[in-house]
Amino acid sequence: MKRPIHLYLSLIATTGLILSSSIAQVRIATFDIDATPPVGTELAYDPVKRHDEISLRCRGLAIIGAGEPIVLCAIDWIGVANASHDVFRESLAEAAGTSRERVAVHALHQHDAPRSDFSSEAIIQELGIRNYNLFDSFYQRQVIHRAALALKEAIADARTVTHYGWGTAKVEDVVSNRRILGPDGKVRVMRFTTARDPLIRAEPVGVVDPEVSLISFWNEETPVAVLSYFATHPQSYYRTGIPSPDFPGIARFLRGQGQPKALHVHFNGAGGNIGAGKYNDGNTENRILLAKRLADGMLTAWEGTEKFLLTSSSVGWQSEPVALPLAKHLDEKVLMAKIDTKSSDGYEAITQLAYLRRVQSGHKIDITCLSIGDARVVHMPGELFVEYQLAAKAMRPDLQVAMAAYGDYGTAYIGTEISYSEGGYETSERATNVGPESEAVLTSIMRRLLDAN
Secondary structure (H helix, E strand, C coil), X not given: CCCCHHHHHHHHHHHHHHHHHHCCCEEEEEEEEECCCCCCCECCCCECCCCCCCCCEEEEEEEECCCCCEEEEEECCCEEECHHHHHHHHHHHHHHCCCHHHEEXXXXXXXXXXXXXXXXXXXXXHHCCCCCHHHCCHHHHHHHHHHHXXXXXXXHCCEEXXXXXXXXXXXXXXXXXXXXXXXXXXXXXXXXXXXXXXXXXXXXXCCCCXXXXXXXXXECCEEEEXXXXXXXXXXXXXXXXXCCXXXXXXXXXXXXXXXXXXXXXXXXXXXXXXXXXXXXXXXXXXXXXXXXXXXXXXXXXXXXXXXXXXXXXXXXXXXXXXXXXXXXXXXXXXXXXXXXXXXXXHHHHHHHHHHHHHHHCCCCEEXXXXXXXXXXXXXXXXXXXXXXXXXXXXXXXXXXXXXECCCEHHHEEECCCHHHHCCCCCCCCCCECECCCHHHHHHHHHHHHHHCC
């Protein structure tokens, strides 16, 4: 029996819609602005004396076409904490026409760079403390505003991407663990980012993740954007009064020169307890050597990149809010007694009070995961120990897993459970705002996010 022609036309149209939906294309909008503070502005430790040859950057991208836009942003600041992190994400979300939960903002943690914490600034204003310029947010709010404007303009010129790429490589002679344990299982000595003592440099590398991971977006054979992930404290030297993206920023610049058609956005992984100390005796020439080694690893990962077809169904986003267990030493009365305008104890007390009040108000931190084909990127807060990154990769060996840490900086250091009993700087009362129970909470969330799709 012959079927009416309109049935065939309807079937063809329906099939076409299904096929079109299954291969819906993704677009990428990239943005990049100067985030260097003007002369006289406070960096993390010193005021800006002058500017040098290379600037601090705030750059990122929006992924469009897979539900509400997804925004990823990395900035060359030491940290973006508490209300600053909220405002930054909200501003980018509004610019992209998406929700805050689908925006990830991460600092690279360079030390000749500003810190941003609007919650701490509010405490300074509440207490009427004057001449504490470290928390002055005037310039920081300008950067956030300009980043949002740049993203909004970029959305209008978003480019179609047909493929994504994944590549990894080992970075040689850059990272080592900072915590050197003694026979009793306690931290015997700290090997910070500069280790002048040759005996300390000679200690074993320790637990690190030497792998750099690259996710790239392509329009056929043309690269549009590259996201790189590498875990380390990013200092070669600092306290110069000259804003610097340090060796990761220089490596990013070198790769941008190597692939000028693509915007290169770099993220710091879980580098809370690792750095360049084994390979850095304080000689200023080491900045370029470390940058070149990281750039060489990035190049090797780029050359080994495999490309895969990218459609809207290839892209996913998962988010889970969490309130991490507070450190037991956080007590408002004790912290209020420490606050002054001259000592480091005062500064730390302000930031700890800001975080304490934030958690007590019911605020939670979003832990998120980006899915692109078989690639996953977990977005984490604070100065996270490298063990979290290694654990995430071990959870899903069937996937290609990367991590960006230094999201909400309000937590400060986040150690593993055992590290809080080992001693050392990172888990001391001055350095961490969360308790050892955080490991169980975070690993549980990581597993759920990685198993979600």
